[in-house]
Amino acid sequence: xxxxxxxxxxxxxxxxxxxxxxxxxxxxxxxxxxxxxxxxxxxxxxxxxxxxxxxxxxxxxxxxxxxxxxxxxxxxxxxxxxxxxxxxxxxxxxxxxxxxxxxxxxxxxxxxxxxxxxxxxxxxxxxxxxxxxxxxxxxxxxxxxxxxxxxxxxxxxxxxxxxxxxxxx
Amino acid sequence: xxxxxxxxxxxxxxxxxxxxxxxxxxxxxxxxxxxxxxxxxxxxxxxxxxxxxxxxxxxxxxxxxxxxxxxxxxxxxxxxxxxxxxxxxxxxxxxxxxxxxxxxxxxxxxxxxxxxxxxxxxxxxxxxxxxxxxxxxxxxxxxxxxxxxxxxxxxxxxxxxxxxxxxxxxxxxxxxxxxxxxxxxxxxxxxxxxxxxxxxxxxxxxxxxxxxxxxxxxxxxxxxxxxxxxxxxxxxxxxxxxxxxxxxxxxxxxxxxxxxxxxxxxxxxxxxxxxxxxxxxxxxxxxxxxxxxxxxxxxxxxxxxxxxxxxxxxxxxxxxxxxxxxxxxxxxxxxxxxxxxxxxxxxxxxxxxxxxxxxxxxxxxxxxxxxxxxxxxxxxxxxxxxxxxxxxxxxxxxxxxxxxx
Numbered sequence: 117x118x119x120x121x122x123x124x125x126x127x128x129x130x131x132x133x134x135x136x137x138x139x140x141x142x143x144x145x146x147x148x149x150x151x152x153x154x155x156x157x158x159x160x161x162x163x164x165x166x167x168x169x170x171x172x173x174x175x176x177x178x179x180x181x182x183x184x185x186x187x188x189x190x191x192x193x194x195x196x197x198x199x200x201x202x203x204x205x206x207x208x209x210x211x212x213x214x215x216x217x218x219x220x221x222x223x224x225x226x227x228x229x230x231x232x233x234x235x236x237x238x239x240x241x242x243x244x245x246x247x248x249x250x251x252x253x254x255x256x257x258x259x260x261x262x263x264x265x266x267x268x269x270x271x272x273x274x275x276x277x278x279x280x281x282x283x284x285x
Numbered sequence: 286x287x288x289x290x291x292x293x294x295x296x297x298x299x300x301x302x303x304x305x306x307x308x309x310x311x312x313x314x315x316x317x318x319x320x321x322x323x324x325x326x327x328x329x330x331x332x333x334x335x336x337x338x339x340x341x342x343x344x345x346x347x348x349x350x351x352x353x354x355x356x357x358x359x360x361x362x363x364x365x366x367x368x369x370x371x372x373x374x375x376x377x378x379x380x381x382x383x384x385x386x387x388x389x390x391x392x393x394x395x396x397x398x399x400x401x402x403x404x405x406x407x408x409x410x411x412x413x414x415x416x417x418x419x420x421x422x423x424x425x426x427x428x429x430x431x432x433x434x435x436x437x438x439x440x441x442x443x444x445x446x447x448x449x450x451x452x453x454x455x456x457x458x459x460x461x462x463x464x465x466x467x468x469x470x471x472x473x474x475x476x477x478x479x480x481x482x483x484x485x486x487x488x489x490x491x492x493x494x495x496x497x498x499x500x501x502x503x504x505x506x507x508x509x510x511x512x513x514x515x516x517x518x519x520x521x522x523x524x525x526x527x528x529x530x531x532x533x534x535x536x537x538x539x540x541x542x543x544x545x546x547x548x549x550x551x552x553x554x555x556x557x558x559x560x561x562x563x564x565x566x567x568x569x570x571x572x573x574x575x576x577x578x579x580x581x582x583x584x585x586x587x588x589x590x591x592x593x594x595x596x597x598x599x600x601x602x603x604x605x606x607x608x609x610x611x612x613x614x615x616x617x618x619x620x621x622x623x624x625x626x627x628x629x630x631x632x633x634x635x636x637x638x639x640x641x642x643x644x645x646x647x648x649x650x651x652x653x654x655x656x657x658x659x660x661x662x663x664x665x666x667x668x669x670x671x672x673x674x675x676x677x678x679x680x681x682x683x684x685x686x687x688x689x690x
Binding site: 143145146149152156159168169171172173175176179180181184185187188191192247248 | 363365366406407408411412414415416418419421422425426428429437440441444445448468
């Protein structure tokens, strides 16, 4: 077993445990922290896949910026402890089986797909690190239009937030 | 032994981490002494004086005091987060230093080629920002989990401040990145080699002076230091986010703050002040004796001070320091050590200068009001750093456009 293999399982299990804690935790701030745990573990997985830029950006943007705002809002609103419910009927009889079914289907098709086979064969196709230069050339040459369109989308969202936050006088 | 032979990189990294940790811990301890002493002298006081000669053992005394104080946990606090917060703050603050190169890419120590950095990451700068961007949590969680009004308000203020100034901090660095075209710290430093008129070093502080000013201002705010130390504004908030912390947990926040100061100064040194590069041209070979000469001069001064001003135990303590400084100076004379020491010497010198600047601002400027802080960050610092970025980008793109016609 290679070191990378062991590391993959360590970070994958951290991510899964974090995701479970996120749902199970009753304090909103614990949930937020579990989500951060998931994001950092995911960043480590990106790193193992040879994408250090994506890993760093994942932490900077999600864990460092967006989740800070989450935590901030939770602190400001002082959200109390969540109430426990006994599963709703739909969740119990439809949601749970469908969820399990979808999970197995995903695993099944992944195992049969080309990526799954290449992983099973041990060929680590993605292990070559993608340089930031290559990434940015792709982003600013090949996908320039979607990139700019996204930025306009974000601008619109900011304007929307401004309009909503502005008080009527 | 087999394990060592099989994983040379792993073992070398571990050794480097241990050395770095020991040095860092000493620096953190003595930074508090340095700060108290300098502020005292600026304000016409003596500062720490009684524990050891010139108060040199004060950090040790402080450490023992922190260890033996009662460790209180507020009964209504969120225990897990309350304990987690100081650990988070300190670990994140110290991890970043693993990325900082203190000397040239390859130096040979006893025949082994090695780097003077724990991790030479290809996207070092981004990684550093990734780690520091998590630093907010230490402060925010400490404030929230203490379950005290002062702590909560301090934590909120502090996280708001850190988020606001992080934007300017990052933007002010992008200008340097555009000029250098890399994220790697080693390449960032080596791209600053060369001299104007054969003697003025081509450091980035020249073309990026505005960027440097923005960076350093934002960095002071980012590390919650005066004049931006609102999170712990004593007059309003008692102790800010760490009001409820006592004993060693408080010391951890303290150390995290100093570690952050060190990191920020290291980053400024690498990005703007040429890192480990010497300010003197290479043809002035006699300049490589500078570390030796300065250490020996220090030893001579200390010896004079020991002989004339000190009495009793203090005289003995200062004599030890004198011997240490002199021995270190003589050690640097060894032909094996001399070339290795040049990089770290200049790096430490520049970093020390920036740290002095930190302390200097703290002792001279009054604290800003909260609204002043916010309007300064968003309405002055952010536009200026954006302008700096835009001008730098145009500066780079203009020749390309002209060539294309």
